[in-house]
Amino acid sequence: MIRGRWKKCSCALAAVLCLSGCWDSYDPEDRRYIFSVGVERSEEQYRFSFVNAAKQEEEAEIYSVEADSLAEACALAEKEASGHIYLGQWKTILLGESLLAEADALTALLDEVERNSEVPAKVMVLAANEAQQSVEQLAKEDGGLFLWEFYQNTAEHMAIVKGVDLDSLSAAFTRQDGYAIVPRIVLTEENRIALDGCSLLLPDGGSVVWDTAKERGYLFLQGKGEGAFLEIEEGETRLPFSVTKVKGSTELTDSACRVNLEVWGQVLGGISDEAFERERIEEIEKAAALRIKQEMENTIKTAEEAGALSVLRPDGEVRENWEISVFVTATSIGRKK
Numbered sequence: 357m358i359r360g361r362w363k364k365c366s367c368a369l370a371a372v373l374c375l376s377g378c379w380d381s382y383d384p385e386d387r388r389y390i391f392s393v394g395v396e397r398s399e400e401q402y403r404f405s406f407v408n409a410a411k412q413e414e415e416a417e418i419y420s421v422e423a424d425s426l427a428e429a430c431a432l433a434e435k436e437a438s439g440h441i442y443l444g445q446w447k448t449i450l451l452g453e454s455l456l457a458e459a460d461a462l463t464a465l466l467d468e469v470e471r472n473s474e475v476p477a478k479v480m481v482l483a484a485n486e487a488q489q490s491v492e493q494l495a496k497e498d499g500g501l502f503l504w505e506f507y508q509n510t511a512e513h514m515a516i517v518k519g520v521d522l523d524s525l526s527a528a529f530t531r532q533d534g535y536a537i538v539p540r541i542v543l544t545e546e547n548r549i550a551l552d553g554c555s556l557l558l559p560d561g562g563s564v565v566w567d568t569a570k571e572r573g574y575l576f577l578q579g580k581g582e583g584a585f586l587e588i589e590e591g592e593t594r595l596p597f598s599v600t601k602v603k604g605s606t607e608l609t610d611s612a613c614r615v616n617l618e619v620w621g622q623v624l625g626g627i628s629d630e631a632f633e634r635e636r637i638e639e640i641e642k643a644a645a646l647r648i649k650q651e652m653e654n655t656i657k658t659a660e661e662a663g664a665l666s667v668l669r670p671d672g673e674v675r676e677n678w679e680i681s682v683f684v685t686a687t688s689i690g691r692k693k
Contacts, residue, residue, distance in 0.1 A: 387442040388434075391416070392500030394484065394491035396452035397461055398422050404429040405491040406441060407500060416495040420488065426468050443474045447504040449522075450541070452487030459561035470522055480504055480519040483540040483555035483563060490543045503549065507539055515572055515584035515599065517554045532666040534559025537566075537574065556664055564662050566655070573655030576617060576648055577668050579604025586651075588643045596624040597644050600687060606669065612677040613669070619648060622688045637686055645682040652680055 394405040401422045406429075408417040419436045423429035430441040449469070455462055469475055482503075484490045494500045507519030517539045520528070528536040535557060542552040553571040556564040566574065575581040584599040601620040606613055623640060656678055659665050666672040 386439045388417070388419075388437045388439045389442050389445050391445060392448045392450065392491055392494050392503075393446065394450040394452065394487035395455055395465065396487045397454040397458055400424075402426075402429065402455070402461070402465065403488060404433070405488045406433050406437075407491055407495050408437065409445070418492060418495050426465065426472065443472065444476065446475055446479050448480045448482060448500045450482050450484040450487040450490055451538075452484055453563070455487070456483060456555070456557060456563045457561050459559060462557075462561075466522065466526070470526065475522075477523045478521045480507055480521055481525050481538050482507070482519070483538050483557075485540075485542045485552075489547075490541060490549060493543060493547055493549055497549075503541070511539065512580065513583050515575055515581050516551060517571055517575070528667075529559075531672045532664070533672070535662075535664040535667045537667055540565065556659070556662060556667065558662060558664070564658065564664075566658065569651050570655045570658055573651035573653075574668070576602065576604070576619075576652050577606075577615060577655060578670070579606075579617070581619070586644075586647060588640070588647045595640065595643075597647075598622045598624055608673065608675060611675060612679050613675045614679045615652070615681070617648070617652075617680070617682045619644070619682065619684045620687050621684065623686055641684040641686050644686070645684040648684070649680055649682045652682075653678075 388406075389409040390406050391409055392407040394407075396403045401424055403422050404420065404426070406419045408419070417437070419433040419441070421429050421432040421436065423432055430443070433441050451462070455465070469479070491500075494503065504519070507516075512518040517537060520536070520538050525536055525538065537554050537556055540552045540555045542550050544550050553565060553567045554574070556566060558564065569586075572581060572584050572586065575584070579602060581599055581602045586597055586599075587594045588597050589595075599619055599621045603618040605616050607616075608614075621644065656665070656668065659668055660676075665674045665676070668674060
């Protein structure tokens with residue numbers, strides 16, 4: 357239903373753009389409004405897959421070409437599309453693993469995209485296990501508008517790394533010694549787009565995939581994480597815990613990063629009567645605090661192994677040693693069985 361509404365919105369958007377006048381010599385009917393682009397590496401060239409805005413009740417069109425640059429790719433795609441490849445409404449770029457593995461090729465592409473005056477500064481960057489196939493799936497849905505909207509406005513309320521646009525990515529590379537964190541999607545065996553943690557981009561090429569637990573650990577280190585959902589182990593019992601509020605602070609000393617995190621949350625599901633006793637509640641809170649601290653420490657360890665500790669703080673300034681304190685308050689405890 358949501359995607360259906362987005363398809364109608366994309367049609368309306370295209371109509372508004374057509375009515376609002378021309379920016380160049382191309383007739384609006386001759387423009388192909390590109391919403392999403394998947395890019396992979398093919399030997400010595402790039403493989404681009406452009407997704408054109410869908411017309412009502414129709415799937416979006418895809419133009420796939422191999423080229424040495426974005427400019428050449430647009431020229432080749434225009435022959436296939438019989439129209440001008442217009443990038444002014446570009447929303448999302450999906451970077452395949454084959455491209456992420458080649459630092460020079462990735463840098464050259466991002467530099468060219470940033471220099472292109474037609475490209476909006478807020479194009480969202482996503483890592484993808486299969487960029488071309490993911491784009492093909494997006495074309496069957498809404499061209500990528502729903503994905504862009506989700507990462508732009510909803511992700512941070514669900515303990516998911518918020519979308520990173522081109523400007524923010526460039527700033528992160530500069531501030532964090534060539535490292536950066538971007539959201540990651542995968543194409544499942546059922547040909548569905550699924551969220552899959554995030555990717556740590558490395559300055560010399562390649563990336564490290566962080567699963568949802570390490571993604572949560574990263575967000576907790578930023579003093580974020582509202583909306584996180586995790587299972588805590590208390591004795592032989594597994595309890596679902598939903599994070600409703602997070603407050604964090606970091607202090608840099610000469611030898612360590614001191615992170616203090618306060619977390620409020622709810623224990624969900626049916627729970628025995630003894631869980632409502634104050635002593636039992638405190639045990640649950642301690643178990644939740646331990647789980648959260650472990651996830652933060654695991655994220656730090658993974659970042660340290662990649663030489664990427666700078667990504668763990670907004671200003672990029674860190675220490676080798678970390679001192680982490682987590683305090684959890686359970687604001688409500690399920691319901692009695």
